[in-house]
Structures are given as structure tokens and as C-alpha cells.
Amino acid sequence: MTQAFILFFGVLSVVFALLVLMLRQPMRAALALIAHMFCLAAIFAALGAHVMALLQVLIYVGAVMVFMVYTIMLLDDRDASYRHVYARMLLPALVVAALVAVALLMLLQGGAGADAAGVAEFGISAFSVAFMRQYWFHFELATVLLLIGIVVAWTTIKESR
Amino acid sequence: MNTHALLVGLAAVLFCMGLAGVMIRRNVLAVIMSLEIMLNAVVLSFVTAATQSQTIEGAAMTLFIYVAATCEIALAMALVVLLVRRHGSLDVAAEQELKG
Numbered sequence: 737m738t739q740a741f742i743l744f745f746g747v748l749s750v751v752f753a754l755l756v757l758m759l760r761q762p763m764r765a766a767l768a769l770i771a772h773m774f775c776l777a778a779i780f781a782a783l784g785a786h787v788m789a790l791l792q793v794l795i796y797v798g799a800v801m802v803f804m805v806y807t808i809m810l811l812d813d814r815d816a817s818y819r820h821v822y823a824r825m826l827l828p829a830l831v832v833a834a835l836v837a838v839a840l841l842m843l844l845q846g847g848a849g850a851d852a853a854g855v856a857e858f859g860i861s862a863f864s865v866a867f868m869r870q871y872w873f874h875f876e877l878a879t880v881l882l883l884i885g886i887v888v889a890w891t892t893i894k895e896s897r
Numbered sequence: 898m899n900t901h902a903l904l905v906g907l908a909a910v911l912f913c914m915g916l917a918g919v920m921i922r923r924n925v926l927a928v929i930m931s932l933e934i935m936l937n938a939v940v941l942s943f944v945t946a947a948t949q950s951q952t953i954e955g956a957a958m959t960l961f962i963y964v965a966a967t968c969e970i971a972l973a974m975a976l977v978v979l980l981v982r983r984h985g986s987l988d989v990a991a992e993q994e995l996k997g
Contacts (some may be wrong), residue, residue: 739900746907753911753934757918762926762987769930776937779904783948788959792940795963800933800970807974808926815924815987822921823990829920837913844905858948858956866953867960874957878964885968889975 741782749775760821762808770801785858904945911938925980925987929973936966 752772759765773796780789823829868875911934918931940959947955977987984991 739903742900742904746903750907750910750914753914756927756930756934757914757922762924762930765927765930769933772934773937776941779941780944783900783904783944785944785948785956788940788944788947788956791960791963795967796933796937800967803970803974804926804930807977810978811926811981811987818924818987820923820988823923826921830917833913833917833920836916837910840909840913841906844902844909863953863956867957870953871957874961878961881964881968885971889971892972892975892979 738782742779745775745778745782749779758821760818762818763805766801766805766808770797773797773801787858787860787863790860901945901949905942908938908942908945911935911941923988923990925977925989928989929970929977933966933970936962 749772752768752775755768756765756772759768773792777789777792777797780786780792915931915933915935915938918934919928922928922931940962943955943959943962945955947953947959980991981987
């Protein structure tokens with residue numbers, strides 16, 4: 737049952753990723769990307785990584801994509817890139833991407849790996865306690881990185897005026 | 898078929914789709930969205946590895962990828978607004994005079 741669930745959302749995530757590549761209007765592509773992210777969150781939940789599913793929805797859909805949608809709403813929708821969707825090197829680019837996909841899948845064929853070496857739990861409380869015990873310093877560094885990101889984004893906008 | 902092997906294969910396919918999007922799309926917002934697909938594929942492979950080995954490392958790395966993605970999108974959107982102000986276009990072909 738779990739495998740069928742994962743397969744269903746896996747296929748859906750590929751379909752929505754294809755829509756992101758093919759849709760002309762960025763707003764529609766952004767909505768397809770949001771659906772793609774929800775599909776991945778469903779896969780994480782099916783795997784038992786509930787905290788990752790929660791973070792995927794809260795951070796990616798709730799913060800990153802909402803920010804992107806706001807930016808799309810700010811911009812003019814009569815842009816030239818809306819009429820000409822694809823670059824001139826479409827065919828060579830697709831060939832390169834297909835070759836990379838084949839190479840990656842060939843590399844992955846031999847390395848399935850062994851299951852369950854540890855005993856970690858991915859519920860919110862168990863994950864939080866284990867995370868803050870082992871990665872508290874990295875967590876503090878991540879907050880500094882976020883602060884730097886805010887300052888750089890603000891400076892970029894301010895300098896352009 | 899093993900579920901974890903299936904998911905790692907799915908992550909590889911999604912990564913290459915994102916790569917194709919970065920190379921073929923002309924709209925800079927679509928290019929950034931394709932980059933997000935690539936990041937999501939990496940997150941999927943980390944979560945798969947974490948649940949397969951039942952260790953916290955993959956999940957912790959996922960959290961840090963989320964932080965990096967948030968910073969990236971904040972800076973990328975600022976750059977998009979800046980590029981539109983300077984060139985009046987979202988077309989990546991309009992930025993051909995970039996050097997370095």
C-alpha cells in the first residue's frame with residue numbers, strides 16, 4: 737500500500753515538474769511547482785519522515801514559493817520571454833540532460849545499499865531533541881546565514897535605486 | 898522493486914528535469930523554478946537515505962538545504978527585480994553583457 741502511494745505521488749511529482757518546464761506563464765509554472773512540492777511532502781510522509789514533510793510544506797511552500805508568487809505579481813506579464821518560451825539551444829540542452837539522467841541511473845544501479853543501520857525516529861519531538869543535541873552549532877550558523885541573506889537582498893534592492 | 902531504489906531513481910530523474918529547465922527556458926523566473934526542482938530532488942535523495950539508514954544525518958542536511966534554499970530565493974528575487982529595472986526584461990538573453 738505504501739509503495740503504491742509513493743509510486744502515485746512520484747508519478748504526479750514528475751508530471752508537475754514537466755508542467756513547470758512547459759508552461760508559458762510563470763504564475764502557472766509556480767502553481768505547478770507548489771503542487772510538485774506537495775507531492776514530495778506526501779512521499780516524505782509515506783516514508784515516515786513526518787518532520788521533513790512538515791518542513792517541506794512550511795518552508796518551501798509556505799515561505800519560498802509565496803515569496804516567488806509575490807515577485808511574479810510585481811512584474812509585467814507582457815515580457816518577451818513569455819512569448820518565446822525556449823532557448824535556441826533546445827535540442828542540445830535536452831540531449832545533455834538525457835545523457836546526465838542515463839549516467840546517473842547507471843551509477844545508481846549498483847548502489848542500493850543496506851537498510852536500517854541506525855534507530856533514528858523522524859517524529860517532531862524525537863527529531864528535534866536529536867537535532868539540537870548534535871547540530872546546535874550548525875543551527876546557530878544557519879541563523880547567521882539567514883541574517884546575511886536578508887541583509888544582502890535588502891542591500892541589492894537599495895543599491896538599484 | 899525496492900522503494901528506496903525507486904525513490905533515488907526518481908530523485909535522479911527530477912534532478913535532470915531541473916537541469917533541462919535551467920538550460921532550455923528563457924524566462925529567468927522559470928530558470929529559478931527549475932533550480933528549485935533540482936534542490937527538491939537533492940532533498941528527496943537525502944530523506945530517502947535518512948529513512949533507509951535510520952540515521953539523523955540525512956534529515957539534518959535536509960534542514961540545512963532548506964535554509965540555503967530560503968537564502969537563495971531571497972537573493973534571487975532581489976536580483977530578478979534588479980535585472981528587470983535595468984533591462985526591462987525577464988529574458989536571460991537580455992543579460993548577455995554580463996562579464997566574469
